[in-house]
Amino acid sequence: MKRKQQKKMHNIKDIRNDFENFKERLKNRNIDINLDNILSLDEENRKLIQEKEKFEMEKKSISKSKDQSLFEKSKELSLKIEEINKNQIKLQNRINDILSSIPNIPLSDVPVGQDENSNKEIEKKGEIKEFNFVPKSHYELGDKLNMLDFDLATKTTGSRFVFVKKELAQLERAISNFMIDTHTQKNGYTEISPPLIATAETMFGTGQLPKFENDQFEIKLDEGDERKFLIPTAEVILTNIVKNQILEKNELPIRVVASTPCFRKEAGSYGKDTKGMIRQHQFYKVELVSIVENDKCTEELERMSNSATMILDALKLPYRKIVLCTGDMGFSAEKTYDIEVWLPSENKYREISSCSSCGSFQARRMKARYKGQNNSKEFVGTLNGSGLAVGRTMIAIMENYQTEDGSILIPDVLKPYMPNIDKISIN
């Protein structure tokens, strides 16, 4: 039988064999990489490999012959090989840099488009409440309640951080617990409490490196010389649990959930959402990750996004689900659903979850495989999604459940998590 060829990142062979097709499929992704010279680099690279291997073969036969008279010759060969090898590795690295900066290829049913204007709404649910007063923003509410303190955060830490206090802090915790309980009890996810720090290799696996280093917080540990980063999302650490592994088929699917802080520099979003806690350097998120057989990605994406919307249904928050177009998707995704929740103060929907199938893109970077039919080693499929962003869920609850006097009602499903309280008000 045919052996499946192993790939890493994008496979140069595939690109070589069908360059036009490859370019075509990527052209809608808004990439700024010059693909044209990769073929000539590849050709030169292979020439060097051939040259090197010719000398290696010669050297090998000398050492096998144990013919002392040829030993001098062998030394010379070593020098030549070393020389060629140096150049070849340099070239190979250049090619790998390019390859590892090329995003995933969109699935064929993903709408084509440049930016968010081409995203397609596919579902809208929940009733948008009519207020008989002007609804306040979450930061106005939080300020009035004296439970969201941005100034204090600025004093201790800097901008884009917040102190959440008193009942609101309790609410944040309740939201997180409710989500985890739902996903573990109803949706078949296993709870994990992972490290919040990842190695550079781990970050590469899910696609945060090398391209998006600017958005990551690097931290310094004394030990070792491997670079380490605060996770921008639990996706990084949860997906990489299968890194460098060959799984048995019956170990799949793996479904895990974790509630973790996430750390992002938010570089390039300077003027955006500067007020309130929509966009922070640090925020809590409940993350869902699925590792599946690579032909099960599509159905798993539906399952995952349904797990996410289940939370919004339970909280009775109005939302809509959209498919991101080719130009708006993240680097590693082949298809993405964004779920957006209604925010009365902004009079529009705002992202509260993003669920992506990455196909085998991350698996190739992580070298995560499983044994398929006839022992063939297949790359796993990976998916990740927020289930949901905790801070933004709190915002949505505050704004949608506010009353005229600035109090916030507690959604029914959260009441067991907030004993003795059915609303949050100034005390």
Next chain:
RNA sequence: GGAGAGAUGGCUGAGCGGUUGAAAGCAUCGGUCUUGAAAACCGACAAAGGGGCAACUCUUUCCUGGGUUCGAAUCCCAGUCUCUCCGCCA
């Protein structure tokens, strides 16, 4: 922080400086047998990369990076990780 032990294929685990890409076992796959299964027996079974339409063939890889040597899984140096013991502290 101090003292040791170790890192080899999907897993367990041998390995003398020169047919060792690597024994053996397990797992897996194919076959014989069986009504079917199990057992037993026979066979196959690492990856990446290059060349070739193909049969096939070549190179590299025994934690990582250097070094010694005509030749390194095997010797030397540095690093990483894991385990055990002692101390210390959440």
